[in-house]
Amino acid sequence: MDVAPIRPPDLSARPFFLVAERIMAASPVELYRMATQQFGLWFADPGSVLMRAEVNQPFFFTAGGGVPHYGRFLRLVPDGLVELSWVTHATEGAETVLTVEFSAHGAGTALLLTHAGFPSAAVRDRHEKSWPRILERWDHRAAATV
Incomplete structure (x- = not known):
């Protein structure tokens, strides 16, 4: 079976991005597992995750009380x-x-998060305020599962 090459989204018309960094208590192994197999433990609404961590595989989940999130895996190391x-x-x-x-x-782990392709500075700024809280929650949930 031929597999089509991954085509990342074209972000050239949406140049706004953010970077967030955090030193996490958990190991890279634990954080990778939580990012690919345990999204419902720290981000998604429990029971809402439809996800298989494979390149080009789509995912769906709800977060924040039912808000839908969609996407696909582009790269996994x-x-x-x-x-x-x-x-x-x-x-x-x-x-x-x-x-x-x-x-x-x-x-622990030095975590570097880059979120790119926002349609405006205002949308980027809202996410820039949210990601530190999300990373803190992830760090606390990871520590609780170890």
């Missing part, structure tokens, strides 16, 4: 990187690209 496209009402329907990189940092 076990214990090192998760990149996916991301569409929700908060991106105003724009297909954005979320890249999360994990690298060992002592007993």
